[in-house]
Amino acid sequence: MAVATPTTVRDTASIAESLRRKRDVKGVAFQAMMFLSLVITLGVLVVLLFTVISDGWPVLSQRLGGFLTSTLRPDAVDAGVVQGLKGTFYLCAIVAIVAFPLGIAAAIYMEEYAPQNWLTSFIQLNIRNLAGVPSVVYGILGLTIFVKGWGISSITGGSSPLAGGLTLSALVLPVVIITAQEAIRATPQALREAGFGVGATKWEVIKDHILPYAAPGILTGTLLSIARAAGEAAPLLLIGTISGIITRSAPWYDVTQVQDRFTAMPTLITSWAVQPDTGFSVENAAAAIVILIFFVILLNSAAIMLRNRFESKRSG
Amino acid sequence: MTATNWDITELQGSPRRQQREKRVQAVVFSAALVSILLSVMIVGSLGFEAIRYITEVDLSRLWDRGWFPRNGVFDLKTLIVATLWVTLIAMVVAVPLGLSAAIYLSEYASVRARKVLKPVLEVLAGIPSVVLGFFALRFINPNLVESWLENANSSGNMISAGIGVGILTIPLVASISEDALSSVPNALREASAGIGARKLTTTTSIVLPAAISGLVAAFIVATSRAIGETMVVFIAGGAADTALFASNPADQGLTMTAAMASLAAGSDEVVGSGLAYGSLFFVGSILFLVTMGLNVLADRLVRKYRLEY
Amino acid sequence: MKLRFLLTPMLAFALIAAACGGSDDAGGSGEDGEIFVSGSSTVEPISVRVADEFFKTNPDVNIAVNGPGTGDGFKLFCDGETDISDASRAIKDEEASDCEENGINWVELKVGIDGIAIMSGPGNPIECLSFPDMYSITSPEAEGVQNWADANELNAAVGGSGDLPDAPLTITAPGQESGTYASFIEIVLEDLLEEREQDITTRFDYQSSANDNIIINNISSDDTSFGWVGFAFAEEAGDSVKVFSISEEEGGDCIAPTAETIADNSYPIARDLFIYVNVDKAAEKPLLAEFVDFYMDYGLTTAVTDSKYVPLDDAAMAETRAAWSGR
Incomplete structure (x- = not known):
């Protein structure tokens, strides 16, 4: 560095003097630029939220209750999203039921049981790769296996929430495994040793000490996965959801609807957004987006808050 | 027996306890194997139809005037050029913004500022892609793109879609870059400051070069994500189910992902006859291979910086 | 504890699903x-x-x-x-x-009954198109034509006026899977296609969509575009598109599609x-x-x-x- 090897003889006082006088214009400009980029990014979020809320305002302000409770209808002013909400609810429920136990169990194996051999590193590599596979490719998996798969289609009922939920489970599984692994890895070794020291078996240590300690981290990952599953549209397009009309809206508690034809929030938004009838394409689509974003942000914020709380608790 | 007379098996645990151990191990092991099964199913469901497609298709039809799957015309360059445009535009948006955000958060922001700013970025990361598609079509296209370029297609085009995808990938670039920057040891920064370098010099000449493999990884992961993004392009790309070859990004474009979604959308499952159905799997296979290649590359780079420090 | 909590509903769910699956057939419409x-x-x-x-x-x-x-x-x-x-x-x-x-x-x-409306963007100056005009821009013989004027030679050869304007031509219309596509060929193109010994199809190089609304969006965004959709969708689109009057022969009566002209068969493209x-x-x-x-x-x-x-x-x-x- 030029400053470190001065060619002219100067005493330290004069260096300090010159540093004090000359303001670091470039440095300040750089910092301002970096900050500006961040502001632009956050500004986009604000503009986005403002756009969807103002586009959806006629629906949100005048008939929010009706919009939330009515079914698909021929005319935009009557149409509602209740079937989309139920579809998305069941998709998320199936993801929670299928992907979480599987993902957490796989993470337990990878962190606590897996020997260091080629199979383990192959599984690990495979999980990382699966996490990067585009969602539309998972749609193909869902279409061929869960919708049309021989024998499987009679269980899922074809293009149903069950087929969609299984597809989304496959989609989030790698993420669930990776976050659960990170949470388990973060548990102190002392916890295991203390458990083994009092004669607990491996499973007892995992069940009674490691999992409770890792629970907040695991939960954060699972909440984020649910949010991701709720917003995914591409796999559902390939699986096939109904956009014309479904007359019946089975009650929320009726689990048999997981085998029926269905629609979900993201696919409703997609099919509405590309119509020129502005009642559907602007007002209804934007209102549906606001509802979807509300839930997704709620889930995300819960996950972030949970993580921050535990992080600060442990480090502090 | 007296109480002092211990049986050694009791110390090893009851057989029931040991059996349960074995059962649990078997269960968690099979759960881990599910991930392998998933990969096998993905490759199987793609490969079977894709191979049948490639053996049946007239290969000259893969280089024609456009993408018209139901007419047996499958011009790959139409999809590839559109994919490249959208990805390029997305990176032009996401890399400067994401990298700057990462530099600010890692090098300049106070602890308190980080606490506020990072969660907001994470909220942006959680916005579903259909929402970005709607935003790109209803806001970015009329207000930004069409006001710059008069000939831009008003029902959507590659520029609007690219910007939408870019916004979607900003948080990803920011988060991976920030990981890379913050894993640069503080000793390097202190050494630099110690010899009198300014913050700017330290950041640009010491920290960024030191984190370069991580930053490149961020760029690659974001590229892979942009190539694989479907809904934004499907909604805001402006192309209907088919597309003529277009090299101008202000025109409507059909990316690989949007072509797949178009084959499926509005229909109850994908029925379409013969080759149109097969093309879905063929394009899916290309997409799968390209994104996997990029991800493996990024993975290596990330592990490289993890090893360095 | 935690795991059992998760596993129980999963098992219950699987049982319910299996029970229902047994009685249901694959189509779900049984x-x-x-x-x-x-x-x-x-x-x-x-x-x-x-x-x-x-x-x-x-x-x-x-x-x-x-x-x-x-x-x-x-x-x-x-x-x-x-x-x-x-x-x-x-x-x-x-x-x-x-x-x-x-x-x-x-x-x-x-x-x-539905009339097929032939449309362009709102600013198109043309009022009336004949079957030969449409043939010269949509038949397989028109493949590659990207300007209305490029079709003039063909237009004159099939009995048109040969004076289509010099303006870029983009076509968005229903695709092969659509009934509107088949009807357009059958009503507008088929006779001329047979006469000229062509395959019974259209040119393939145009934008197609199964969604009539997307077609209208694309047509309305360009004043010299060309396309067709069902009359209902064109009427719903209102002023955002220009709907042509149609004559079967060059110089024949130009009939605009309305409910009356479609019902009484005077509008030539109805199905x-x-x-x-x-x-x-x-x-x-x-x-x-x-x-x-x-x-x-x-x-x-x-x-x-x-x-x-x-x-x-x-x-x-x-x-x-x-x-x-x-x-």
């Missing part, structure tokens, strides 16, 4: 109360309205309606996956033989709309038969006009009802 309608996106609005109204008096029925296109609809119909197939053209021989192979018996019911009902399923499922009964009443009248199509005249309506009762 039960009496389940009716699945698919096919033409042009007929979809009529079926949606009929389903919506029928449901008001039959709350136990579950009707799902989708609109992937007439061709895709027939594929599902002949696989036995749908109960009713909406169609904007009559079933083709090869589709009918597909159905026959799979043992699907059907009845064809004409439900309404019939159909539903195809699987008669065996109608015999098995009383609610399906009831639904079609209702279709024959409400569907042919209110639903058709609300969907902005042209209702059949009295004789044709009686014919349709007779076809249904004599199935």
Whole structure:
């Protein structure tokens, strides 16, 4: 560095003097630029939220209750999203039921049981790769296996929430495994040793000490996965959801609807957004987006808050 | 027996306890194997139809005037050029913004500022892609793109879609870059400051070069994500189910992902006859291979910086 | 604790799913109360309205309606996956033989008439197009033409005026899976195609979509574009598109599409709309038969006009009802 090897003889006082006088214009400009980029990014979020809320305002302000409770209808002013909400609810429920136990169990194996051999590193590599596979490719998996798969289609009922939920489970599984692994890895070794020291078996240590300690981290990952599953549209397009009309809206508690034809929030938004009838394409689509974003942000914020709380608790 | 007379098996645990151990191990092991099964199913469901497609298709039809799957015309360059445009535009948006955000958060922001700013970025990361598609079509296209370029297609085009995808990938670039920057040891920064370098010099000449493999990884992961993004392009790309070859990004474009979604959308499952159905799997296979290649590359780079420090 | 909490509902869920799976068939439309309608996106609005109204008096029925296109609809119909197939053209021989192979018996019911509107962007100065004009820009012989004027030589050769304007030409129209596509070929192009010994098809190099709304969006965004959709969609689009008047011969009478000109057959590009009902399923499922009964009443009248199509005249309506009762 030029400053470190001065060619002219100067005493330290004069260096300090010159540093004090000359303001670091470039440095300040750089910092301002970096900050500006961040502001632009956050500004986009604000503009986005403002756009969807103002586009959806006629629906949100005048008939929010009706919009939330009515079914698909021929005319935009009557149409509602209740079937989309139920579809998305069941998709998320199936993801929670299928992907979480599987993902957490796989993470337990990878962190606590897996020997260091080629199979383990192959599984690990495979999980990382699966996490990067585009969602539309998972749609193909869902279409061929869960919708049309021989024998499987009679269980899922074809293009149903069950087929969609299984597809989304496959989609989030790698993420669930990776976050659960990170949470388990973060548990102190002392916890295991203390458990083994009092004669607990491996499973007892995992069940009674490691999992409770890792629970907040695991939960954060699972909440984020649910949010991701709720917003995914591409796999559902390939699986096939109904956009014309479904007359019946089975009650929320009726689990048999997981085998029926269905629609979900993201696919409703997609099919509405590309119509020129502005009642559907602007007002209804934007209102549906606001509802979807509300839930997704709620889930995300819960996950972030949970993580921050535990992080600060442990480090502090 | 007296109480002092211990049986050694009791110390090893009851057989029931040991059996349960074995059962649990078997269960968690099979759960881990599910991930392998998933990969096998993905490759199987793609490969079977894709191979049948490639053996049946007239290969000259893969280089024609456009993408018209139901007419047996499958011009790959139409999809590839559109994919490249959208990805390029997305990176032009996401890399400067994401990298700057990462530099600010890692090098300049106070602890308190980080606490506020990072969660907001994470909220942006959680916005579903259909929402970005709607935003790109209803806001970015009329207000930004069409006001710059008069000939831009008003029902959507590659520029609007690219910007939408870019916004979607900003948080990803920011988060991976920030990981890379913050894993640069503080000793390097202190050494630099110690010899009198300014913050700017330290950041640009010491920290960024030191984190370069991580930053490149961020760029690659974001590229892979942009190539694989479907809904934004499907909604805001402006192309209907088919597309003529277009090299101008202000025109409507059909990316690989949007072509797949178009084959499926509005229909109850994908029925379409013969080759149109097969093309879905063929394009899916290309997409799968390209994104996997990029991800493996990024993975290596990330592990490289993890090893360095 | 934690794991058991998660595993119990999972097991319960799997059991329920398996139990239901045993009694259900793969199509999901086997039960009496389940009716699945698919096919033409042009007929979809009529079926949606009929389903919506029928449901008001039959709350136990579950009707799902989708609109992937007439061709895709027939594929599902002949696989036995749908109960009713909406169609904007009559079933083709090869589709009918597909159905026959799979043992699907059907009845064809004409439900309404739709004109095909030929359109461009709102600023297009042309008022009237003839069949030769359309042939010269949409036939296979026009492949590669990207400017109206480039088609003039062909236009003159097929009996047109040969003075199409020098302006860029982008075409967005329904794709092959659509009934509107087949009808356009049959009505506008077929005679000239045969005369000139061409394949019975259009040029392939244009933007196509199964979604009429996307087609309208694309057409309205460009003043010199060209395309066609059903009259109902064009009318709904209002001033955002320019709808041409049509003459069969160059210099003949230019007729604009309206409800009247379509109903009295003076507008040359009109087509019939159909539903195809699987008669065996109608015999098995009383609610399906009831639904079609209702279709024959409400569907042919209110639903058709609300969907902005042209209702059949009295004789044709009686014919349709007779076809249904004599199935």
